[in-house]
Amino acid sequence: MCTTVLVHIGNQVNVDTFFSINTGSTEPIYRQLVEQVRRRIAGGQLSAGQELPSVRELAQELAVHPMTISKAYSLLEAEGLLERRRGLAMRVAAEHSRAQSAASRVELLRPSLERAAAEARQLELPARQAVTLFKQILDEGNTE
Amino acid sequence: MNAMLKELPAAFPSPFPSPSAVLTGLHLDYGRQAVLNSLDWQLLPGQVVGLLGRNGAGKTTLLETLLGLREPQAGTVSLFGQPVAQIDDATRARIGYVPQQSDLFDSFTATQLLAYFKSFYPRWNEAKVEGLMSRWDIARDRPIAKLSGGEQQRLSIIRALAHEPDLLVLDEPVASLDPAGRRDFLRELVDQVLDRGTTVVFSTHILSDLERVAFNVAFMRQGQIALQAPLDELLDEVRAVSGPSSAVQALLRGAGLTALSRNPLDDGFERCLVRSATPLSTAGGLQVQPVNLEDLFMALTQ
Numbered sequence: 001m002c003t004t005v006l007v008h009i010g011n012q013v014n015v016d017t018f019f020s021i022n023t024g025s026t027e028p029i030y031r032q033l034v035e036q037v038r039r040r041i042a043g044g045q046l047s048a049g050q051e052l053p054s055v056r057e058l059a060q061e062l063a064v065h066p067m068t069i070s071k072a073y074s075l076l077e078a079e080g081l082l083e084r085r086r087g088l089a090m091r092v093a094a095e096h097s098r099a100q101s102a103a104s105r106v107e108l109l110r111p112s113l114e115r116a117a118a119e120a121r122q123l124e125l126p127a128r129q130a131v132t133l134f135k136q137i138l139d140e141g142n143t144e
Numbered sequence: 145m146n147a148m149l150k151e152l153p154a155a156f157p158s159p160f161p162s163p164s165a166v167l168t169g170l171h172l173d174y175g176r177q178a179v180l181n182s183l184d185w186q187l188l189p190g191q192v193v194g195l196l197g198r199n200g201a202g203k204t205t206l207l208e209t210l211l212g213l214r215e216p217q218a219g220t221v222s223l224f225g226q227p228v229a230q231i232d233d234a235t236r237a238r239i240g241y242v243p244q245q246s247d248l249f250d251s252f253t254a255t256q257l258l259a260y261f262k263s264f265y266p267r268w269n270e271a272k273v274e275g276l277m278s279r280w281d282i283a284r285d286r287p288i289a290k291l292s293g294g295e296q297q298r299l300s301i302i303r304a305l306a307h308e309p310d311l312l313v314l315d316e317p318v319a320s321l322d323p324a325g326r327r328d329f330l331r332e333l334v335d336q337v338l339d340r341g342t343t344v345v346f347s348t349h350i351l352s353d354l355e356r357v358a359f360n361v362a363f364m365r366q367g368q369i370a371l372q373a374p375l376d377e378l379l380d381e382v383r384a385v386s387g388p389s390s391a392v393q394a395l396l397r398g399a400g401l402t403a404l405s406r407n408p409l410d411d412g413f414e415r416c417l418v419r420s421a422t423p424l425s426t427a428g429g430l431q432v433q434p435v436n437l438e439d440l441f442m443a444l445t446q
Contacts, residue, residue: 023352026434028379056338063330065192065359066338071376 021062029064033072041081041092042108044099051089052082161189162225164311164343165210170219172205179205180216181367187311187343192333193372194358195347198445201364203347204244207315210345211241223311237265240309244316246296250289254282254299258306265307276302279328293320301329305336312336314346318353326350330357351437361437363444370444371404378419378440386415387430395430405443417443 019036021029040046059066073090076082083093120130163186170183179202197203208214212228221228224235262268280298297320318326336342348354362372385392389412403416424432
């Protein structure tokens with residue numbers, strides 16, 4: 001089951017962003033959140049200084065245990081993507097002021113594509129057919 | 145050490161929080177079949193523990209024994225440091241319980257029921273009760289017997305939350321709620337944890353709910369808690385290893401691991417679940433795959 005929640009980030013930036021929780025996944029919820037923030041920072045949708053919802057807000061919004069949110073935020077802080085300020089909301093660290101290059105962003109897709117490639121090989125699909133499908137799915141997303 | 149702890153002011157959180165519930169060596173059988181079999185279990189403050197087990201594994205028996213509603217043939221239960229059989233009123237007021245079968249008084253209305261229970265508790269959060277009654281749209285002035293199963297279940301949850309318990313025990317609390325009602329209920333649980341550090345234990349078959357709010361999961365098998373751990377850690381560390389049986393066993397021996405479960409497959413192959421903090425080698429034609437909560441459930445409750 002996949003659910004997506006709109007979260008209002010900070011007063012100043014007024015940005016709506018998505019956090020989605022995929023239950024039944026082999027990826028723990030804290031890692032799903034870490035990856036989503038990482039991708040949005042890499043893609044420039046979240047940039048330096050923007051605030052993230054508090055642990056309390058996000059836990060309530062997503063109906064997830066607060067320790068799961070804290071764990072995700074702590075990892076993002078340890079990676080230098082977010083910075084914690086005493087008594088204030090977590091925000092995107094100063095050095096992430098603009099999107100990463102497409103070359104480094106595409107690397108973030110690698111793990112998912114490696115999984116898909118392994119499955120395609122198990123299905124004995126020709127590479128061309130798998131690539132066509134991926135292109136088709138990307139195009140569908142663009143027209144929505 | 146004890147002397148040092150004694151000197152801390154009462155409000156200072158202890159670095160070693162005393163458990164909300166301690167169950168030791170519980171044994172209970174119905175005739176020939178042991179339902180609880182030397183079961184040991186502890187619940188720490190602020191933990192939200194999801195209790196998982198197959199039908200008939202004894203989850204309800206365990207929760208009722210924890211609450212002192214059922215007497216074990218051997219073993220002890222203490223809640224907040226008191227033996228459950230001799231618990232005083234003040235401690236009893238710190239416990240909330242939502243049973244699997246609604247035990248509300250059928251001829252009362254919701255308003256009468258809540259007024260009745262309110263009289264027993266020193267603390268009663270009227271604002272929370274009013275808020276939930278409105279939000280969950282429960283008829284206040286109809287006999288409880290006339291309410292739907294979902295309404296009765298919601299009322300039972302409100303009754304259990306109203307006195308702001310420090311230990312909340314829920315036995316299949318969401319079975320008759322729709323997805324929206326379940327999500328709302330999970331938010332309430334999150335609030336309890338955020339606001340009060342409530343210890344929560346709940347059983348459910350709806351794994352997606354459990355995954356969200358239960359930071360810890362406990363698997364019940366053969367009358368014992370086979371494993372309790374943070375779900376995050378289990379998903380990070382447990383892997384399904386499959387391949388020729390000899391190669392699987394060689395890998396486990398080499399890494400000094402014991403299998404959480406073993407399933408024989410055809411042609412001398414097998415599939416094992418193992419927990420390892422370091423990545424496992426895939427040498428020798430072995431497949432190593434991550435698992436989800438359902439895989440863990442299947443393997444650890446068998």
